[in-house]
Amino acid sequence: MSFQSKKMEESTIKELTDVAQAGAIAEESIMGVRTVQAFNGQIEMVNRYKHELIKGKKYSIETAYWSGLLEGFFFFILYAFLGIGILYGGYLLKVGTVLNPGDVFICIMTQLLGAYFVGLISPHLMVLLNARVAAAVIYETIDTVPKIDVYSNRGKQLRNPKGLVEFKNVHFRYPSRKDVKVLNGLNLKIYPGQTVALVGHSGCGKSTSIGLLTRLYEAEQGFIAIDGMDVRKINIQNLRHIVGIVQQEPTLFNDTVAENIRISNPEITEQHMIEVCKMANAHEFIQNLPNSYDTLIGDGGVQLSGGQKQRIAIARTLARDPKVLILDEATSALDAQSESIVQNALDKAAQGRSTIVIAHRLSTIQNADKIVVFDKGVILEEGTHHELVQQGGHYANLVKAQQFLPEEEENEDIQARHRSESIESNTFGRKAFVRGASATNSLLESRRRLTANFTTAFGNTTDDYNLHTNTVADKNHINDSYNVGTIYKNAQDQYKWMIAGFICALVRGMELPACGLAFTYVFEAFALLNTNSGLMMNRCVRALGIFIGIGVGSWLFQCMGSICYACSSESLTVKLRIAAFKNILFQDAGFFDNLANTPGKLITRLATDAPNIKSVIDCRMFQVTHCVTAIIVSIIIAFIYSWQLALLGLLMLAMLSFGEIFLAYKVMIKNMQIAHNDEAGRTAIEIIENVKTIQLLTLENHFNNQYMEALKKQQTLIRAKCLLESANNCFSMSFEPFMYAACYALGIHIINDGQKSSADVFQAVTGMLLTAFAVTMSSSYFPEFVKANSSAKLLFSMINHKPLTGDPSVGDTPKIQGTISFDKVQFTYPQKQNQPVMTNLCFKALPGQTVALVGPSGTGKSTIISMLERFYDVSGGSLKIDGKDIRNFSLEHLRTQMALVGQEPKLFSGSIKDNICFGLANKVSDIEIQQALTLANAQRFISNLPSGIETEVGEKGGQMSGGQKQRIAIARALIRNPKILLLDEATSALNSESERAVQEALDKAREGRTCITIAHRLSSIQNSDVILYIDNGMVQEAGSHSELIAKKGKYYQLIKKQDLNG
Missing domain, CATH: 1.20.1560.10 (ABC transporter type 1, transmembrane domain)
Known part of the structure; x- marks a missing residue:
């Protein structure tokens, strides 16, 4: 035996x-x-x-x-x-x-x-x-004893920390990638009460330095100190109470809103909770939830928008009243209006404490006491916003990439494009053919027709809706007829x-x-x-x-x-x-x-x-x-x-x-x-x-x-x-x-x-x-x-549970041209039947057009993309592609004609190559992969990796930075050559330089295909054919960038909050 x-x-x-x-x-x-x-x-x-x-x-x-x-x-x-x-x-x-x-x-x-x-x-x-x-x-x-033991009582307690943070000759490599040096002798000092912003391309070591400060990792050389004491000598619990962080990808837990905030400070009073939520611009939308602060938000906060999750995460951090505040892209998921309010709140919250800000949206850091430009793990430039702009160096180029075109230049650019398209239209629609929009007139005419559609839609709200009751959530039902037989x-x-x-x-x-x-x-x-x-x-x-x-x-x-x-x-x-x-x-x-x-x-x-x-x-x-x-x-x-x-x-x-x-x-x-x-x-x-x-x-x-x-x-x-x-x-x-x-x-x-x-x-x-x-x-x-x-x-x-979207292989499989039409669309999430997200959404996107969606967080922008992907079906009205109800298409075929780049990119275990080719029915050559990576501005960082495109990304992409993951996700979308491109904050995790390069790539990639893009960084969508301002599930404003600026409405107010020209 x-x-x-x-x-x-x-x-x-x-x-x-x-x-x-x-x-x-x-x-x-x-x-x-x-x-x-x-x-x-x-x-x-x-x-x-x-x-x-x-x-x-x-x-x-x-x-x-x-x-x-x-x-x-x-x-x-x-x-x-x-x-x-x-x-x-x-x-x-x-x-x-x-x-x-x-x-x-x-x-x-x-x-x-x-x-x-x-x-x-x-x-x-x-x-x-x-x-x-x-x-x-x-x-x-x-029995494994971690190198950094979070349960250890060892270490000194900083009783009255002042917030002096110092990085001294810090070197670091990730344990899983010893051949890549992330920090290469970093020296940085942050004085008490000072706000220091870290900028630089993705993967240059900004977030890594934060990980070392909070002792998620330990430096292999040099040291990091708070108030002159090496963080390795400070009690780990005490250290992480001193340092509060709002991360790039907010994490909430399966509990109520109140408990998600209270979790960081069990002694917080209800009044104090409301105050920090107001500071984070979260109180108003929380009040509108079914049970206000007692609303259960589900696993990972999946029933909230990205911006709503981010604001709760900010409130949770502020509830701790940390002496050192770290904001790692803390406002990346917020719209311009919310960002402005939250940024003011964060500016107030930063008073009396040391603040480290990582931001790719430079409008949020121009008031920082010091801006530090990272490159290859060392500091390239440092100074205030105005000092660095005047130097005309690396930071100045980043700023220029995010500035809006002056109105005169914008109008001239539009007119030039119109003249060019008119000429090409006269030559048997040559450009229309190249862009895959055989029936599309000039861009100006397209805009006029689109605006006319909105006017008609707003004027007709009494028509009967085509309600589909099959969108009601199917309850989790256990069939008792199933047994051993x-x-x-x-x-x-x-x-x-x-x-x-x-x-x-x-x-x-x-x-x-x-x-x-x-x-x-x-x-x-x-x-x-x-x-x-x-x-x-x-x-x-x-x-x-x-x-x-x-x-x-x-x-x-x-x-x-x-x-x-x-x-x-x-x-x-x-x-x-x-x-x-x-x-x-x-x-x-x-x-x-x-x-x-x-x-x-x-x-x-x-x-x-x-x-x-x-x-x-x-x-x-x-x-x-x-x-x-x-x-x-x-x-x-x-x-x-x-x-x-x-x-x-x-x-x-x-x-x-x-x-x-x-x-x-x-x-x-x-x-x-x-x-x-x-x-x-x-x-x-x-x-x-x-x-x-x-x-x-x-x-x-x-x-x-x-x-x-x-x-x-x-x-x-x-x-x-x-x-x-x-x-x-x-x-x-x-x-x-x-x-x-x-x-x-x-x-x-x-x-x-x-x-x-x-x-x-x-x-x-x-x-x-x-x-x-x-x-x-x-x-x-x-x-x-x-x-x-x-x-x-x-x-x-x-x-045997049947999805509401039906068999993905059943349905029509026509060649899609890319006309998208939302007609009096209503939508309610299955688990929130008493809270309609959309009540009368109407707009049309023509083949080859780029339609940008802007507006406050939680107003239905991402839901539009979810309905196009048929994660959900409309509750009422109609959603059509090329004049056919989207539900009549084979779901599998429909998704082969689309590509999605989400706000929080998801990668899977395997190599970079595996992730780019993920889901493709046909094999693609390495040359095609390289072309997609070049378009996504990912070729540079991948070529520096020892194994190139065969480099393992780790489980859930854990070996890659946020920006690197985003660029791989963009390459994954571009290699499919889709007729409809869906971009939900596709460049939110990129720095200005990368964003500009990727944005140019996306501008090229949009040719010949319909593009629906969501962006809170408005500089990235100013060249869109049509911009829609969405609020309360309806289109409130529509037009080009220059047209909406001329209206001086809600979109104009957003622009003023992000413009770096001043």
Whole structure:
């Protein structure tokens, strides 16, 4: 058994490693499901997931092979020794060493039962081995002492910090990329109360320096000090209370708005909370939420816009009143109006504290006391805004890139473009053909028609809306009709293995009855002790042969049965996991908004339900099948020899079955309750996903306690279930001795009445005893089957859940020209039916046009892109492309004609090349990839990487900076050559220099395709054909940049807040 354990453990470790890799792919995909869907990457992710599962399946079957082989060998040895023991016992009886045959039977039965139960350990041994392997990983994690221990009480406390921050000759490389030096001798001093802005291209070390200051990492050379004390000597908790940070990608937790703010300062009063929210310009929109500050915002704040999440994150930081305030692109997700208000608030908040600002939008830092320009990990320039502009150096070029064109130049530029297009239009529409807009007139005429459409739309608001009720959120419904039978229906392709395994189990089930008949033969042999000892020994020799034959049969069929059932169960588990994962990736956005379908819960279901299901078709079913066979055959034998004893046994079996079914029903209810109330898995995933934010907010103990509370709630339910399972086990285990007593009592009575001979009664009693033995063995698996039944309901409900967007492959697949029309569109999020986002949205984008959407955060701009991608469908009105309702298109085809660059770029594990080619149906050449990277201004930084485009980006792009991730995401969109380009803050994470280059690339990329762009940095959209100011889900202003400036309306006010010309 030691050898068996060793071989099984080796295979189990390999299996669990591959399954863990598959789990990581599932987690990454579900957390970034919108990106996966936007690029039709579902099948690619499913194939990655499948690849890892199949690797694990091979090792699982290998484990089953060793289990069956060695368990069968054990039973062969057992029966061989049993036969030898009988032969030797016969010899001792013959020579008179042992006088009573009963003594021989006692010794043999004791050894048989003891050894048999040892043999039955094997199926449970796999569970123990899995636990051992998992425990090794867990204990390794527990025993790992981090270099930066957040729980340590060591270090000095800065009682009254003043906020003097100093970087002295700091060098740094990331541990996962030792060949790239990020900081190369950084020297910087920030005096108390001073505001210092860090600017520079993406990946130059700005955010890295912040990570070193907050001790997420430690410098390899040099030091960083606060008030003259090395940060490594300051207590880590104290340090992170002194330093408050608002990150580039805001992280909120699955709780109410109030708790997300209170989490950083548990002692904050309600009045103080409102004050910091007003400072962050968040109070007004919070008041408009369904339950105001008590509104649950869901996993990661998914029910809020990017700007709303950012403002709550700012309020959360201000609630701590830190002495050193770090703003890492803190206003990047805000519109110009909100940004101006929040910036004023941050300027006030910065008073009396040292402030470090990282910003690509330079209008937010022109009032900084000092601006520091980074390049290649060192300081290139420093000074005030005016000083650096006058120097005419690197910073001045960045400023120039974000300045708006003077109005005269803008008008001249527009007129020049109009003249050029008019000339080209006269030459048989040459430019229209080049741009893919065969029916498009001049840009000026297009604008006039577009403005006319708005006027008409605003004037007609009484038409009937084309309401579609199928946009109502489908509730998470568990179908109770799914059960163990559903598992077998879905295992049709595994029937050959299951039938082969079933036959092996049937033959293996003859083992106990055969053993019982052999014992009768031995009983009769020992009865000849006093009359013919020679014949007795002859029969003992034959009994040895019988037992060896039983052993060989057990060995052979145990091994074959284990392999057959392993092949069927592992194949079905892989199949069901893939089916569930695939269906999850094809769900509409409303499915994920449902709190019952948070990413954490979905990932937990994938990890637990499929393994639970396989218990009804793996080695456990093999054991139950051969036990049931043994029960049936043993009862038949008992009927042959004594029908009275057989009837007694059947009556007692009926009682046992009734009790176990009742307890199984209770256990199933508990299993469903555990599944529905599984908050521990969701909490764990939320913690791991947001661990950086948790550390910066010093909330490790808070979330540890939260996780412990979730576990305790689960523990209460699990304990209740364990009590029921223990009762079931006690009931089945006590059945065997009671049956012994009843059968022996009745048997003695039958012999005394002379109804049957002692040999017949012995045979009947042996049959019933073996029946009881088989019942005891099989009943231990009963809770596993109940769990499988519960998991079947959950897993098949997930597999068969139909997305509201329908089958992605069904629908029209015409060549798309790119005309987009929103006509009286209404929209309400499924989980917020009483809060309409859009009430009467009307606009039209013609082929080749660039339409920019601007306006306050949370007014529906990103929702427009979500509807174009069909993450959601409109609630009313119509959304058409080329005059056809968007819902009539094949969703898969529609998304091949679009490309999306989101506000928070999502990358996946793999190389840069893998991410750029993600979701592409056809292979692209390296030359095409290089062209896309050049357009996205990513070629420079990638060429500096040791492995170039083969460089691993890390899980969720963790090895790349925000700007680098954004440029890779842009290249991923451009390589598709889409007819419709959707840009949701596509350049928000880029510095001015990169933005200018990328913007020029995007301007080129827009030729021949319709582009819908959202931008809070207004300099990036001033050349758009049409700019729409959206507020309250409606178009409030429309026109070109110059036209809207001339109106001096809301757009004009936004421009004034960001213009750097002054």
